[in-house]
Amino acid sequence: MYQIDLRGRHALVMGVANHRSLSWAIAQLIAQAGARVCLTYASERLKSSVEELAATLPHAFTTECDVTKDYEIDEVRKKIEGRWGSLEMFVHGIAFARKEDLEGSFVATPREGFQLALDVSAYSFINVTNRVLPLLEKNGASIVTLSYLAANRAVPNYNVMGSAKAVLEQSVRQLAYELGPQRIRVNAISAGPVRTLAARSIAGFTTMEEMFEQRSPLHRHIDSDDVGAAAAYLLSDDAQNVTGTTLYVDSGYHAMGM
Ligand code: NAP
Numbered sequence: 366m367y368q369i370d371l372r373g374r375h376a377l378v379m380g381v382a383n384h385r386s387l388s389w390a391i392a393q394l395i396a397q398a399g400a401r402v403c404l405t406y407a408s409e410r411l412k413s414s415v416e417e418l419a420a421t422l423p424h425a426f427t428t429e430c431d432v433t434k435d436y437e438i439d440e441v442r443k444k445i446e447g448r449w450g451s452l453e454m455f456v457h458g459i460a461f462a463r464k465e466d467l468e469g470s471f472v473a474t475p476r477e478g479f480q481l482a483l484d485v486s487a488y489s490f491i492n493v494t495n496r497v498l499p500l501l502e503k504n505g506a507s508i509v510t511l512s513y514l515a516a517n518r519a520v521p522n523y524n525v526m527g528s529a530k531a532v533l534e535q536s537v538r539q540l541a542y543e544l545g546p547q548r549i550r551v552n553a554i555s556a557g558p559v560r561t562l563a564a565r566s567i568a569g570f571t572t573m574e575e576m577f578e579q580r581s582p583l584h585r586h587i588d589s590d591d592v593g594a595a596a597a598y599l600l601s602d603d604a605q606n607v608t609g610t611t612l613y614v615d616s617g618y619h620a621m622g623m
Contacts, residue, residue, distance in 0.1 A: 368398065369398045369597050369603065371601060372398075372400075374401070374454060375400065375401050375402075375449045375451060375452050376395055376456060376600070377454070377493075378395075378458070380511075381415050382562050383411075383562065385561045385562065387458050387511055387556065387592045388456055388458030389418060389589070390590055390592055391458070391593045392404060392422065393593065394593040395596070395597050401424040402422055402424075402425045403427070403441070403444070404425060405428055406429060407432075407459075408431060432485060433484060442496055445497070446500060449500075452497055452500040452503075453506050453507070454507055454600045455493070456510075456600070457490045457493065457509070457510040459486065460486040460526065460563055462478065462482035463478050465478070466478035467522055467525070467567055468522065468568050469524075474524065479525055479528070486529035487530075487532040490533055491536050494551075498544075501547070501549050505548030506549045506550070507549070507550045507600045507604070508540070508549065508552070509552055509599050510537060510552075511556060512533055512553040512554065512556075513527075513555055514555055514619055516530035516555070521569060534553055537551050537553045537609060537611065541609030545608060550607065552604070552609070553610070553612070554592055554599070554612050554613075555611050555612070555615065556614050557587040557614065557615035557618055558570065558586075558587075560574075577615075577616070577618055581617050581618040582617035582620065587616060592614055
C-alpha cells in the first residue's frame, strides 16, 4: 500500500494550542508517517495541554516559544540542534490579531494593532525560517505555512489578518525563490473555515461557514485532517518539485465568482 514516508526526518511544528489546532492535525499525520516532531507553544499557559498531546506521539518533545521574542526562537534552534542536528520540516501555524482589530473598521486600524498582527502572523514566518536556516540547510527541507483566502479577497471582519495573510503568501514566493538553491521548498496551504481557537476570534465565523457550505463547489466543510493530509504531502518528497505555491484546501470555494 502506498503511504507517505517521513522516517528519519525531523519537524519543527509551531502553533499548537489544543487538539483542534491545525498544527496539531499536521503533527499527528507526519508523526504517523515516521517523522520526529518538536511542538512549540506560545506561553506557559499552554504547556501542560501541549505536553499531554505530545506524549501521544512517539519521540516528540515540546518547548515554549513566543515568536515575538528572538531569544526564545534561538533557544528552540539550540534545543533541536542538540537533539537532532538537523531539521527537514518546518510547519508555521501561527496567527494573532487583537480582538478589537478584527471587529472594528479596517480603515481605522491603529498602528500598534497592525504591527502586532503582521509581526506575529507574517514576520515570524520569515524570522523563524532565518533563525533555523543552518538546520534546514543540512539535508534540504520543506516548509509549510497556513493562510486564508482573505490574502487576496476582501472578507468581512478579517481586516488586518487579511493584510497579514497577503504578506505571508508573498513571503512564501520570495523565500521559495531565495532558498530553492539550498534544496528548501516553501509552500502555503489556504484552508477553508475550521472551528479552532483562532477561528473563534473572527466575528461572523458562523456566517462564513454557512456561506462556505452553500457556495463551495463540493458543498462540504473541510476539517483539520484535510489540512494535515495536504501538509504531509507538501512536506514529503512526493512534492519534490512543488515550491512557492499556495494550495487551496477549501472544497473549491476560492474558484467561485459568486
Ligand atoms: P489555533 O489553534 O488558535 O492556532 C493558532 C496558534 O498561534 C495558537 O497556538 C496561538 O497560541 C499561536 N500564537 C499566537 N500568538 C503567538 C505568538 N506570539 N508566538 C507563538 N505562537 C503564537 O488556530 P488555527 O486555526 O489552528 O490557526 C493556525 C493557522 O491556520 C493560523 O495561521 C490561521 O490563520 C490559519 N488558518 C486557520 C483557518 C481556520 O478556519 N481555523 C483557516 C485558514 C487559515 P495562543 O493560543 O496562545 O494565542
